[in-house]
Amino acid sequence: MVRLTSLVAAALSLLAGVASAAEVKGVIKAVDTTMRTVTVNSIRYTFPPTLNMAGLAVGQTVTITFEDANGTNFVSKIAK
Numbered sequence: 001m002v003r004l005t006s007l008v009a010a011a012l013s014l015l016a017g018v019a020s021a022a023e024v025k026g027v028i029k030a031v032d033t034t035m036r037t038v039t040v041n042s043i044r045y046t047f048p049p050t051l052n053m054a055g056l057a058v059g060q061t062v063t064i065t066f067e068d069a070n071g072t073n074f075v076s077k078i079a080k
Helices: 002-019
Strands: 021-032 037-040 043-046 061-069 072-079
Touching: 037 061
Parallel strands: 043 072
Antiparallel strands: 021 037, 021 061, 037 043, 061 072
């Protein structure tokens, strides 16, 4: 029974992580390479140091996959 409970807890934890990811599509309104952010649909998204921002420009339509952590939208993937 303990093993089953552990498996269920692990599965729920995995699902919770997946459920927190979101996706948005829109036009880039601002790019700040110093702060590592882009603004899409009036919302600011922050890029981690491991994600390349090269080639992003105002006016591009992008799809951003992100997670909200303590009120900051951290980008995990961006597609042009």
